[in-house]
Amino acid sequence: MLNISKKGQINLLVSILAEGKKYKTVADLEAKMGLxxxxxxxxxxxxxxxxKSLDLDDVQRLSQGGYFLTQSTLDELQQHDQSETQPLLNVAERRQMIIWYLVQQDAHLSLVNLSERLNVxxxxxxxxxxxxxxxxxxDTEIINTSHGKALAGSEVMQRRWVYRQLAQQNLLIIHKIQKLPHIQMLTERLTQLQADTGNYxxxxxxxxxxxxxxxxxxxxxMADRALTTxxxxxxxxxxxxxxxLLSRYGRVTPGEVGSLRELLLAGQLQQVNDDDRFAKELLMTTQKVARRFSSVSGIDMVTDKFLEALATHLYSTYFRIKYNVQYHHANLTDVKLEYSYLMNLTKYALQPFEEFLHAPVSSDELALIAVYFGGEVKRLSPDWLESEKQPDVILVCTSGVGTSLLLYQQLSARYPNISFSQPVSLEEFQKIDLTQGAPKLVLTTAKLQEPVxxxxxxxxxIPTSSDFQRLSQEFRQLGLLDNSQETKLVHAVLDIITDYARVDDFNGLTASLRDYFQKTPLETTAVQNSRPSLADLITPERIQIATEELDWQAAVHESLVPLQIDGTVQPMYADRIVGITLAKGPYMMIKDGVMLAHAKPEDGVNSLGMSxxxxxxxxxxxxxGQSRQLAVVFGLAPVDRDAHVHALSQLLALLQDAGLYAELQTADRPEDIYKILERAIQLPS
Structure with missing residues (x-):
């Protein structure tokens, strides 16, 4: 908690304004303060x-009613930060932390001790x-001891509670665990296990x-914590x-080995070893499940691609249920209500799986599988063939279900006025009568077997910017895109942006650019000036020069250290970026040698910043399987889709200026790099 006054309510209010999302409504403040x-x-x-007495800016107020602190005030308030000893928690978070302290077997958990720890x-x-x-x-309960409160009961259930908190992304507990040793070692060992087993x-x-x-x-x-069963x-x-692992770093007992093995098997997979005997047996059961669903839904779900994907999901489901590793997610409650009809179909379809498992499927697991079926139903839906408006473009994909839908979403968002079909396989495409509806283009990620x-x-x-440039040109030639000067300019800017950064919301960005180009020069200038520049975001304190050798993961983590120190991002943010890169490849490389390391705002961003x-x-x-040289890492912490656009345009200008970029590469002091950034903001962007 920030401590700027002897009055607790002042410290509480300024801490609320400084945490989490930048803008707080009066309702937010009422709820947090209980006033x-x-x-x-x-x-x-x-x-x-x-x-004012500290010579800092007042609390700022937006016309819409949001309250916030200026960045300069936030920077100055860091010296008053006592969050390590006095965390600001809401009721649910505070109670989770009490359970955490109890599970940790912390000594002397008296009322006084807990009130001091939690600042209540x-x-x-x-x-x-x-x-x-x-x-x-x-199977646990709180008991009184001579030293205070303690938790008695099942050690296994206490461990499962910790596992569940981590799986549900409890940031308070993640923050505690991230400080523990062996994280890097475990990352390497788990990577090797996946390679050895073929299960990823x-x-x-x-x-x-x-x-x-x-x-x-x-x-x-702790001597008394090992499982002896x-x-x-x-x-x-x-x-x-x-x-x-346990012989080297922990304690080896049959109970410990068996318990850890259960969690390894219950972890959600994205790829299963095809040669695994159990996987082959499960695939046969999955075929029965898909056939049962098809029989009651009237939709043919028995395709190799879907069967493989569903079997991969059911592999983890099997062990989660078998070993009582409960899966729960708050959003599944909405699924159960909104898709009750699909839940019933899925429950019917899963009977062969439950027989294979010798146990019922829980409602949460059922909802998760229903979502899976729902996605495939939507993907295979023939509605577009039957609708009055036929698709302008048929999309043929051979990649995985997830990648196919991602491509469809990117195209639909980037070109909202063009009608795309849901992704279809080569086999499905061959059954389509192209004379019906007369689509104007077939867009494919595979080589078609016969000319059409x-x-x-x-x-x-996953299209590159050059792919999108080719697409835009083709769409214009086919009359699918507006040829007005304004639209050409919007798509030209989009093509430049996607050369250097990943854009998840093309629809929103397109609308923003169109609004931008429609404004008068006077209004445009005001909008630009209201956004922070590259030099505003990358201050000298956020610039680092590493002389020692680092691997790329360490470089990503190191690049974000200044943003963690000043509270712009949470520690998990760097981990998320590394995880995304490992999963999706080096798409964040925006230029040879340059990485724009970023994730989504909800992945741990507190406020806008760059490093x-x-x-x-x-x-x-x-x-x-891809290799890229890495020399410069720009860390980006976005809070929305708009606030950092001006700074990114200046970054693009810097990277496109060969002379200025060469100066950056040879700079020896952060001050010199900052001067280069100041010069970059004067470049046309």
Missing amino acids: SRRSVFYWLKQVNATL SKNTIIKDLRALPPLLPA YTGDAAQTLIWYIAWLLNRLQ VNNYPLDRFSQWCED DVPTLWVQA LLLLKQPTTLVAQ
């Missing part, structure tokens, strides 16, 4: 008076403790396992991996 609207306004005045009164702690029983790990986890599942095992190894340093398990690559009477254009599954790391010893980025 009336009138009281909130009173304390806003008191905060402004205190800020003893009465508040008493209320929290009364509300905790339904939230505790299963999703990025989130791998990260959850790494964090959990780091915590587990630390817990096993007998756990019969087969001698396979997973158990051998567990035995080796419709113009055909090949594109990569720069110059590597005097360039390294190599290797991901998804």
Whole structure:
């Protein structure tokens, strides 16, 4: 918590304004402070008076009613930050932290100790403790000891509680665990396990396992925490991996090996070893499931691609249910309500799987599988063939379901006035009568086996900027795109932007650019000036020069250290960027040697910011079988789709100026680099 006054409400209010999303409404402040609207306004005045005494800017107010602190004030307030000892938590977060302390077996958890740790009164702690029983790990209870409160009961359930918090991205607990040793070692070992077994986890599942095992190894340093129960398990690559790891860093018992092996098998996979005997058996069951769904839905779901994808999902589901590794996600509640009809179809279809499993599928797992079926139903929907408006472009894909839908979404968002078909396979495409509806173009990621009477254009599954340039040109020639000067300019700018950065919302960006070009020069200038420049975001304190040799993952983490220190991003943000790169390849390389390291705002961004790391010893980025040299890392923390656009345009200008970029590469001091950034903002962008 920030500490700028002897009055707690002032410290609380300024801390709320400084945390999380940049703009806070009065309703936000009322909820966080537990005060009336009138009281909130009173304390806003008191905060402004205190800020004035510190020679800082007042609390700013948007015309729409949002309140925020200026960046200069936020920077100055860092010296008043006591968040490590006095975290600002809401009720749910505070109760989660109490359970965390109990699970950790922290000594002396008295009312006084907890109230001091959590910066609340003893009465508040008493209320929290009364509300905790339904939230505790299963088969546990809080007991009183001579040293305070303690948690008694199942060690396995306490561990599963920690695992579930990590899987659900509890940032408070992730922050605690990220400080533990062995993270890098575990990352390397888990990567090797995946290569050895041929089973590859999703990025989130791998990260959850790494964090959990780091915590587990630390817990096993406590003499009485090891599982002593007998756990019969087969001698396979997973158990051998567990035995080796625990013998080196923890304690080896049958209970420990078996328990860790269960979690490894329950982790969500994105690829399964086809030669795995169990996977082959499961694929046969999956075929029965798909046929049952087809029989009650009237949609043919029995395609090789879908069967492989669903079997991969059910592989993890099988072990989650078998070993009671509960899956839960808040959004699934909405799925159960909105897609109740699909839930029923899915439940019917899953009967062969439940027989194979010898157990029922939980409602949460059922909802997750229903979403999976729903996505395939939408992908295979023949509605576009039957609708009055036939597609302008038929999309033929051979990549995975996820990549195909991503390509469809990119094209639909970037070209909203063009009608694209849902992605179809080569086999499905051959069944389409092209004389019906007369599409103007066939867009394909594969080579068609036979020529067709419709113009055909090949594109990569994940298009590059040159691909989009070819597409725009083709669409204009076919009359699918407006040839007005304004539209040409919008798409020209989009083509330039995608040369240097990933754009997830082309529809929104297109609309913003069109609005921009429609404004008068006077209005345009005002809009530009309202956005921070490259030099505003990359201040000297956010510039680093690394003289020692770093691998690419360490370089990404190092580049974001200044943004972590000043609170712009959370520690998990760098991990998320590394995970995305490992999963999707080096698409963040915006120029030879230059990486724009970024993720989404919800991945751990608190406020807008950028950083720069110059590597005097360039390294190599290797991901998804692709290799790129890396010499400069620009860290970007976006808060929306608009605020950083002006700075990025200046960054593009810098990278396109060969002389200025060469100066940046040879600079020896952060001050020199900052001067280069100042010169860059004068370049036409």
